[in-house]
Amino acid sequence: MNRVCLVGRLTRDPELRYTPAGVAVTQFTLAVDRPFTNQAGDKEADFIPIVTWRQLAETCANYLKKGRLTAVEGRIQIRNYENNEGKRVYVTEVIADNVRFLEGNRDRSQGQEQDSSNYQRNNNDPFSNDGKPIDISDDDLPF
Template sequence: MINRSVLVGRLTKDPELKYTPSGVAVAQFTLAVDRPYTSQSGEREADFIPVVVWRQLAETCANYLRKGRLTGVEGRIQVRSYENNEGKRVYVTEVVADNVRFLESNRQQDQNKQDPFQGEGEPVDIDDRDLPF
């Protein structure tokens, strides 16, 4: 039997990191994956796929992934169910990821931040009284 899923998409919001009572890290996020076609009105459609990541990978995802970031996920599809507060059975389908790839660097996401080396090589106006020698 084979249960393998490979997805590339963008995060819809920052990952949510939690810990189980025994201290195991678990992160959840949703990946927006474009469909390979457009609707009749010419608009692109997407599927919003819930992803669950465990342990160290969960903490890494929570620390480095952000909303809108292009991400690759590899894992297995899992269907689980639980009974809600109203006593109805609720089914959840999600991807349990065992491999997550950050497909964009932080630099591409943080283009609005000021470059600390901007203007490098230009003359600097320093008063002689400010020099320690």
């Protein structure tokens, strides 16, 4: 079984690219804290490369930013290629199939709160009546 679950912070904004066939692929690095400190008392982290594909790649590129706390589920993949000097290079990365945004976007959170309060004031929502009974006729019910 090849399954990995990680929680960490992005070290930089994701890089979105497209294959020649038009498939979206995003790469980013996740800094995952180790559960112990070193002899100097400092926390250490592992920097793990993450790859996402297709719609998940576009979603990550649009909503993830450097420093954002993120959970990643996926599988470890090891690939290799020959570099310009003729040496074989091995790359270990996580191919993510599920990415969770664990905290809101700090820059947008205040603006979204203001937008949602404006929406509530200007909206004619029939369900925003402070718990009073709603007048619905039997013809409006789907059953």
